[in-house]
Amino acid sequence: MKTDPTDDLILRPARASDIPRIETLHLITFEDHRRRETGFDQTPFIDEFTAAIRAPDGARRVAVAERRGQFAGFVAWTILGSYWKGRTLAVNDLSVLPQHRGHGLGRHLLAAALSQAPRRTTTAIASLWPNNIAARELLRRTGFHEVDLPGPAIGYRKRL
Numbered sequence: 437m438k439t440d441p442t443d444d445l446i447l448r449p450a451r452a453s454d455i456p457r458i459e460t461l462h463l464i465t466f467e468d469h470r471r472r473e474t475g476f477d478q479t480p481f482i483d484e485f486t487a488a489i490r491a492p493d494g495a496r497r498v499a500v501a502e503r504r505g506q507f508a509g510f511v512a513w514t515i516l517g518s519y520w521k522g523r524t525l526a527v528n529d530l531s532v533l534p535q536h537r538g539h540g541l542g543r544h545l546l547a548a549a550l551s552q553a554p555r556r557t558t559t560a561i562a563s564l565w566p567n568n569i570a571a572r573e574l575l576r577r578t579g580f581h582e583v584d585l586p587g588p589a590i591g592y593r594k595r596l
C-alpha cells in the first residue's frame with residue numbers, strides 16, 4: 437500500500453490488533469448518523485468485517501491508515517460478483533478519527549481500496565445519508581456520481 441513521507445502516513449491491511457479501534461470508530465459513525473439523519477434505522481455491521489480480518493473470506497477487506505504512528509482511520513469494502521460476470525467494489529465504511537480529519541486521509545483510504553480492486557472490477561458503489569456532507573463531498577470530488585436508491589440514502593457510483 438501507499439506511504440506518504442510528508443505526513444508520516446501509512447496505509448496497510450488491517451490486523452487483529454486494530455479491531456477494537458475499528459469497532460469504536462464504526463460505532464462513533466453510527467451514533468453521529470443517529471443524531472444527524474432523519475429515519476436512520478441501520479444496525480452496526482462491522483462484525484462481518486472484523487471476522488474477515490481474523491479469517492480472510494475473499495470478499496470483505498479492511499485497510500487502516502496510520503498517521504504519525506497512530507491508528508487514524510479505516511476503510512472497509514466488499515467485492516461482489518465474479519470474474520466472468522464482472523465485479524463491483526462496494527465501499528461499506530470509510531471513517532477517519534475526528535482529530536485526523538481534513539488531512540487527506542479519507543481520500544487516501546478510498547484510493548487504497550479502489551486500487552486493490554481485482555481484475556474485471558468495473559464499478560465502485562457506495563451509499564450515503566443525505567446530511568453526511570463531508571463524505572458526500574469526498575465522493576463527489578473523487579469521481580463518483582449520485583444515483584437514485586429506494587429509501588432515504590443516496591447511491592454513488594464510479595466506473596473503474
Ligand SMILES: CC(C)(COP(=O)(O)OP(=O)(O)OC[C@H]1O[C@@H](n2cnc3c(N)ncnc32)[C@H](O)[C@@H]1OP(=O)(O)O)[C@@H](O)C(=O)NCCC(=O)NCCS
Binds near residue numbers: 536570
Ligand atoms: C468522510 C470522512 C471519511 C472524510 O475524511 P477526511 O480525512 O477528513 O477527508 P479528506 O481530508 O481526505 O478530504 C477529502 C475531500 O473531501 C472534502 N471534505 C472533507 N470533509 C469535508 C467537510 N466537512 N465539508 C466539505 N468537504 C469536505 C475535502 O474538501 C476534500 O477535498 P479535496 O481533497 O479536493 O480538498 C470523514 O469526515 C469521516 O470519517 N466521517 C465520519 C464517517 C462517515 O460518515 N463515513 C462515511 C459513511 S460510511
